[in-house]
Amino acid sequence: MSHPDSVAPDDPVRLKAALEECPELRALVGHVRDFAQMMTNPEGHRLDDWIAAATADQLPDLCSFARGLRHDHAAVSAGLTLPHSSGAVEGTVNKIKMLKRQMLGRANFDLLRIRVLHAL
Numbered sequence: 001m002s003h004p005d006s007v008a009p010d011d012p013v014r015l016k017a018a019l020e021e022c023p024e025l026r027a028l029v030g031h032v033r034d035f036a037q038m039m040t041n042p043e044g045h046r047l048d049d050w051i052a053a054a055t056a057d058q059l060p061d062l063c064s065f066a067r068g069l070r071h072d073h074a075a076v077s078a079g080l081t082l083p084h085s086s087g088a089v090e091g092t093v094n095k096i097k098m099l100k101r102q103m104l105g106r107a108n109f110d111l112l113r114i115r116v117l118h119a120l
Contacts, residue, residue: 027057044081047073095119 007015019026031054038046047069054066069076096116103112 024057024059028059028062031057031059031062038080042081042083044077044079047077047080092120 015029019029031050034046034050034053037043038050051066051070054062096119099115099119100112103115
């Protein structure tokens, strides 16, 4: 599950041995690496081919994941293609929710508002 550049020295040997024993695992590793490549580079145009290849191997969990991608195809394709990211907004929302949880039952809305404004 780690990036290939950051594995321990003996991990490739153990991974190779495991892949030789289990063809399903070998197929899964290939699909996961291909999907990771699509995520790190703007390669949303490969999504349909990846979904078709992933479902062709009949791996139950991978088929379920591919079905979910197909269900929300437009959003996934946009996420893998467009340079825009909602990461900053998601981080701010997460921070506000954390402050709200901390203050639950302790103070009123005015104090929560002040904490949120000072935290951002």
